[in-house]
Amino acid sequence: MATVAAVIASTHHPFYYRASTSAGADRPPFADEWVAKIEAFRQTLTRAEPDVLVMVGSDHFHQLWLDNMPQFLIGKAPFFDGNFYNEEREFGLPRMLLKGDEDLAAYLLRSGLDAGFDLAFSNELRIDHSVTCPIITLRPQADLPIVPVYTNIFAPPMPQPARFVQLGRTLRQLIEAWPSDKRVAIVGTGHLSLELGGPRQFGEHGPDPEFDRKAVAWIANGDIEGCLAEVTLDSLHAPGNATHGFMDFMLMMGAAGDGVKADYADGLDLFHTMEAYFTWYPA
Amino acid sequence: MSRYLLDKFLYTVDRDPSLVERYRSDPAGTVEWWEQDMADLLLNCHVAEKTTWQTFTSEEREALLGHDHVRLFELGAHPFLTLTLFIAMFERDHGPLEYQRAYARAMDHLHLPYPDIAT
Numbered sequence: 001m002a003t004v005a006a007v008i009a010s011t012h013h014p015f016y017y018r019a020s021t022s023a024g025a026d027r028p029p030f031a032d033e034w035v036a037k038i039e040a041f042r043q044t045l046t047r048a049e050p051d052v053l054v055m056v057g058s059d060h061f062h063q064l065w066l067d068n069m070p071q072f073l074i075g076k077a078p079f080f081d082g083n084f085y086n087e088e089r090e091f092g093l094p095r096m097l098l099k100g101d102e103d104l105a106a107y108l109l110r111s112g113l114d115a116g117f118d119l120a121f122s123n124e125l126r127i128d129h130s131v132t133c134p135i136i137t138l139r140p141q142a143d144l145p146i147v148p149v150y151t152n153i154f155a156p157p158m159p160q161p162a163r164f165v166q167l168g169r170t171l172r173q174l175i176e177a178w179p180s181d182k183r184v185a186i187v188g189t190g191h192l193s194l195e196l197g198g199p200r201q202f203g204e205h206g207p208d209p210e211f212d213r214k215a216v217a218w219i220a221n222g223d224i225e226g227c228l229a230e231v232t233l234d235s236l237h238a239p240g241n242a243t244h245g246f247m248d249f250m251l252m253m254g255a256a257g258d259g260v261k262a263d264y265a266d267g268l269d270l271f272h273t274m275e276a277y278f279t280w281y282p283a
Numbered sequence: 284m285s286r287y288l289l290d291k292f293l294y295t296v297d298r299d300p301s302l303v304e305r306y307r308s309d310p311a312g313t314v315e316w317w318e319q320d321m322a323d324l325l326l327n328c329h330v331a332e333k334t335t336w337q338t339f340t341s342e343e344r345e346a347l348l349g350h351d352h353v354r355l356f357e358l359g360a361h362p363f364l365t366l367t368l369f370i371a372m373f374e375r376d377h378g379p380l381e382y383q384r385a386y387a388r389a390m391d392h393l394h395l396p397y398p399d400i401a402t
Contacts (some may be wrong), residue, residue, distance in 0.1 A: 060295055061364060066287055067326060086297055089371055154363070156401040196288050197352075197362025198397060199390035202383040241362055241397055271380075 005183040009252035010135035010218060011273065012057065012189035014091040025221065028268060037268050037277070038137045044264045044279035046140045048185055049106045053139065054108075056149045056188030056251055057130030062086075062253035063122075064150070070120030071159050072167060074112070075148035075179055076105035082132040092229070096132055101145035108147060110224065111174045117167060123220040125150075130248075134189050137205050149200035151251065153190070153244045161231050165224055168254025170195040172282075186255050191250030192216070194273045200240060206274040208239035215246060216267060219278055222260040224253050249276075256280040286359045287402040288337050292317055292347060293355075293364035295326075295373065307372040314347045353389050359398040 016038065021032045060082045064070065082096035105121075112119045127148050135142050149171070152158050168188075175184050193208035194213050201208040218227040227250060234245045255278075256262070264279040288335070296302040306313040308319045322337040324330065339347070346354035350372075366386070374382045 061361070064296075065294065065326060066290060083301060085296070086367060086371065089300075090367065110379050123362075155361070197364075197366035199393050200381055201366070201387045203387075213339065238395060238396065 002175055002178040002180045003183045004172060004186060004282045006045060006183060007172070007252060007256045007282065008045060008134075008138065008187045009249050009256070009278045010134055010137070010187070010189050010193060011031075011269070011274075011275045011277075012050045012130050013273065014087065014093065014129045014133060014223045016133065017094070017136050017201075018092040025173065026086070027259055028269075033072045034268060034270070034275070036193065037153045037266055037275070041078070041264070041266060041277040041279070042138050042140075045187070047184060048131055048281065049089075049183055050086065050144060050185035051182040052104055052183060052184050053144050053146045053151060054104070054186045055127075055134065056151065056171075056186065056248055057127070057129045058151050058153045058248060059136075060128055060130065060154065062128045063126050069152060069155055070150070071186040072117060072152040073120040073122055074109050075125035075127070076099065076102055076148070077125060078102060078110060078150060080146065082135070083243070084128055084258060087129050087154070091129065092215065093129055094131060094149060094205040098142055099126070099145040100133065100145050104175075104182075104184070104249055105147045107178055108149075108174055111177070112170065115170050130189055134187050135159060138187065139171045140167055146167060149188075150169060151248055154212070154248050154279045155234075158244060160233060160245070161236075161247050161250050164251040165228065165254035166198050168251040168256075170254075172255045186252070188248050188252040188255070189244030191242060192249075192274045192276055194242040194245060195240035202272050204271055205269055208243075209274070211239035211243070212274045212276075215249070216265070216276055219276070220247055220262045220265040222253060222256055222258060222262070223256050226249075227253065243283065252278075257282075285337070285339060285343060286400065287349070287356060288322060288339055289343050289355065289360040289400060290364055291322070291337075293360060293368050295306055296376050297323060297364060297368040303368065306368075310348050314344060318344070334391050352386060353393075356390060356393065357398055361400050
């Protein structure tokens with residue numbers, strides 16, 4: 001059976017690429033500290049020696065649109081092009097090309113459907129910064145095949161938070177039952193408190209540091225019960241209007257396991273939103 | 284109320300470099316053309332398979348004509364779509380993060396709960 005070599009949950013800050021590659025007057029004052037933290041975080045994936053990456057993220061109205069919106073979708077294709085014109089324009093992100101693992105994607109689709117998740121699929125998926133940012137931060141050589149798992153954290157109506165946790169648990173179980181000798185890392189990105197396009201955007205910190213403090217504790221301690229007791233689709237409006245992206249962190253808590261403390265936890269308080277990095281090594 | 288159509292305008296303009304420039308320089312002409320020729324296009328279908336019933340309300344049309352991001356927010360346009368497009372159009376006229384912060388300040392009078400964005 002396959003091995004879950006690591007479970008990794010992270011924010012996906014689209015400005016990291018530009019900040020880390022800029023020089024001179026263009027280089028922001030926080031870039032060096034940010035790069036050092038990312039390079040340390042990257043080691044946590046490298047040492048897991050993965051063969052394939054299951055990448056949990058969310059399309060930001062790039063390919064997926066309101067005339068045909070899936071809640072949970074798996075990409076099954078031999079390749080995935082990455083990043084869109086408006087991400088190049090706003091964030092300076094590069095065009096990328098990643099390989100896909102079609103065997104694992106087909107397995108997750110079939111077994112996921114049989115496990116009670118009516119997963120949508122795509123055979124031609126262009127991935128956006130929710131997947132390419134963690135490739136840039138955690139695996140910049142972009143040499144491993146991926147299976148993208150997209151969630152809807154963006155367009156109401158969305159699935160309940162508990163459903164994200166359940167999907168994370170199910171992905172973990174399914175991968176551990178995959179008849180393969182490969183080492184699989186499950187890497188997912190979301191947000192802590194975040195406001196986009198509203199009055200609390202682009203502040204000196206994330207819009208709700210108190211929510212961030214609680215969220216980091218839930219994740220680091222694997223406190224799914226405590227998290228689910230407080231987080232609802234309605235409650236996530238309060239910390240910032242884009243905070244539903246936290247549900248992808250909840251999915252990753254499900255993948256990491258109930259009550260399982262992260263083996264690695266780090267963060268960085270940036271303008272606009274807080275960065276957070278977690279890694280678990282399943283036994 | 285046609286929040287979906289507002290979002291469709293923002294989405295289809297934002298993803299096309301030439302439309303971003305056209306909407307920046309000629310909002311009235313762009314909105315009129317878009318509502319006439321683009322609003323009914325079903326994005327994943329042949330052009331002949333058009334929808335037949337899409338139309339803006341007058342206040343939605345006015346908000347788009349006026350590049351009025353505050354009004355668009357109040358009307359329930361998806362804030363991410365509005366922000367992304369407006370940064371593309373207007374960030375260039377300002378210093379680093381200056382536009383984003385002014386965009387937020389213009390909404391200081393708005394408080395939770397924010398307008399519904401469900402489509």
